[in-house]
Structures are given as structure tokens and as C-alpha cells.
Amino acid sequence: MIELSASDPFAGLHLPLVHGAARLDSVPPVRITAIAPLPGQTEALASALGGFPAPGEVLDTTLRLVWVGRGQAFAFGEGLPEGLERHAALSDQSDGWAGAQLEGADAQAVLARLVAMDLRALAVPSSVRTLLGHLPLLLVKQSETAFDLWTYRSMAGSLSHELDRAMRMVAARRALA
Amino acid sequence: MYLPCPCCGWRDMREFTCIGAADYCDRPEADAPPEAWDNYLHLRDNPAGPARDLWYHAPCGTWLEVARDTVTHAVTGSTAVEEAG
Missing domain, CATH: 3.30.70 (Alpha-Beta Plaits)
Structure with a gap:
């Protein structure tokens, strides 16, 4: 019998990422x-x-x-x-989705660059189906400073790349101010 | 441009796909005469004023009819196709 081994969808993507007041880490595997x-x-x-x-x-x-x-x-x-x-x-659907949590004082500022919605107006907790850049997104608002971001597992690399870039930009802006 | 999804509320246009006039919801019966199928597939009104369009909101999977005005460009509302019957 073939023994399959579990692997992290974000393997090799250098999570957690920390830039300024935002931190991105993978959500532990869950059913x-x-x-x-x-x-x-x-x-x-x-x-x-x-x-x-x-x-x-x-x-x-x-x-x-x-x-x-x-x-x-x-x-x-x-x-x-x-x-x-x-x-x-x-x-x-456990192995079809990849989840990452973005948290920190600048989490909303980072998402404002990628998600065409006002996330401040959402209740805690609440869920939203929308887009992150071009990626399909399931967003779960955990608090005003923490968001679980789920996309299809095959797009985990694009998700972390988009967020990494936006986090760097927001941190650079803060450093200038 | 923002459109109102009956499920999700006002959302950015990039989340939607426009299918065409809402005439696509009125499919003829299978044994309808060729004229009815010709009308269904090819013939469209070109109204100056209120119009109804069929859109798809991919993030939540809702098909919706959007009411808009072709003269003022105002979007006045939407209904889910499922609920309109």
C-alpha cells in the first residue's frame, strides 16, 4: 500500500514573513x-x-x-x-485549500492594496468571498488586526508572493513617514 | 464601477462576468419554432433607458439580473436569478 506523506502548501516559501507591522504565517493544517x-x-x-x-x-x-x-x-x-x-x-476539501494568516497593526493597510473591499466595516468574525489581486480568496476576519486568507492550494505561492510584496511596500511607506 | 450582488452587497466590477442581456434567462421550450430560437440566440433590443443584464458573481457563485439605465449609466438594483425563478 502506498503511504502518502502530508506536505505544507507553503513549503519552501519562507514563511513566516515579517515586514514592518505585519506578519504572514501559514494556518496549521485543519480538516x-x-x-x-x-x-x-x-x-x-x-x-x-x-x-x-x-x-x-x-x-x-x-x-x-x-x-x-x-x-x-x-x-x-x-x-x-x-x-x-x-x-x-x-x-x-482539506488538501485543496491553503490558508495563511496576516496579522498586525498594518494588516488592513496591506490588504487594502490587494482586496477591493472596505474590510473595516466587517463584523468579527465574518467571512467574505472576493479576490486578492487575481486570486480567488476566502477571507475570514478574526479581529481588526488578524485575517485568515484561504485560496486554492495550487496558488499558495502566488498568495504569499502578492502579500510579501504588499507588506514590503507598506513597511517602506511607514519608514518614510 | 460597483455592482450589487444579492448575496454579498456592493462589489467591485472585476469580481463579475457580464453574460449579456437578461433575455438569456428566457429559454424557449425544446419544441419551440425556429423563430423563437432565432430570437433567443440572436435578436436583442437596444433600449435607451432601463435595461436588464445577466451577470455572474464568481466569488460566491450567484447569477444575477442587474437593472441599469443605458442613458444615465445608473445601476438601480439586482435580483438573484434563482429567486426570480
Whole structure:
């Protein structure tokens, strides 16, 4: 039998990166399950899960449930309730996504260069599907100074490159001021 | 330019793809006469004033009909195609 070994999506990309008042590090590997309610099953699913996130919502039950799109949420963590497949289509996405956390006093200033949204107005916690530069992005606002940034695993290098560049630029601006 | 996604609120245009006039939502029945299919595929009004366009918001996966005015360029609202039926 073939033994596969786990590897970090950001391997070789020199994380953590620290420039000025921003720090980028990878999020530790976590089980991610995509949950898409079957037609007419959203209420039954919500009672089995302890809730189902509305657009932009993050719910903390025994798992973290994050809205990720129309009729779809991600569950972060182990321990989905039994029998959930009666109410929803489930698929394991754990190794399809790469997550990095950007935190620090300048985290919002860095993201302002890459994400065409006002992140100050978002609640804590909340989730957003948007773009980072040209990359598809799932952004989870953890606090006013910490953002989890998820993209497709194949794009981990582009994600860290874009952020590295923006972090350097913001730090250089601060040094001039 | 910003467009209102029924799911996500006002978002930058680069997140959207324009498909064309909202006529694409009114697909003829399979046994409709050739004229109906010709109309569906090729013939479009060119209104000066209120118009409805079909857009796709890729980040959240919503198809939406956007109401805009071709004279003033004002975007006045949108509805999710799924909810419009």
C-alpha cells in the first residue's frame, strides 16, 4: 500500500514573513468539509449542525462553520455530526485549500492594496468571498488586526508572493513617514 | 464601477462576468419554432433607458439580473436569478 506523506502548501516559501507591522504565517493544517444543503434540507441541516451560516457569517459551534458561497459552507475541524449526508452534500476539501494568516497593526493597510473591499466595516468574525489581486480568496476576519486568507492550494505561492510584496511596500511607506 | 450582488452587497466590477442581456434567462421550450430560437440566440433590443443584464458573481457563485439605465449609466438594483425563478 502506498503511504502518502502530508506536505505544507507553503513549503519552501519562507514563511513566516515579517515586514514592518505585519506578519504572514501559514494556518496549521485543519480538516475542511464543504457542506452544501440538499434542496429543502437547510432547516434540518441547521438543527443537526447547531446552525447554518447566512452570507458573510461565521458560526462557532463544536466546529467553526464559515459561509463560503451561495448555499455552501465550510466546516473547519473534526467531529461532524453523524448522518449529515441525509441533509447535505459533503466533500473533504482539506488538501485543496491553503490558508495563511496576516496579522498586525498594518494588516488592513496591506490588504487594502490587494482586496477591493472596505474590510473595516466587517463584523468579527465574518467571512467574505472576493479576490486578492487575481486570486480567488476566502477571507475570514478574526479581529481588526488578524485575517485568515484561504485560496486554492495550487496558488499558495502566488498568495504569499502578492502579500510579501504588499507588506514590503507598506513597511517602506511607514519608514518614510 | 460597483455592482450589487444579492448575496454579498456592493462589489467591485472585476469580481463579475457580464453574460449579456437578461433575455438569456428566457429559454424557449425544446419544441419551440425556429423563430423563437432565432430570437433567443440572436435578436436583442437596444433600449435607451432601463435595461436588464445577466451577470455572474464568481466569488460566491450567484447569477444575477442587474437593472441599469443605458442613458444615465445608473445601476438601480439586482435580483438573484434563482429567486426570480
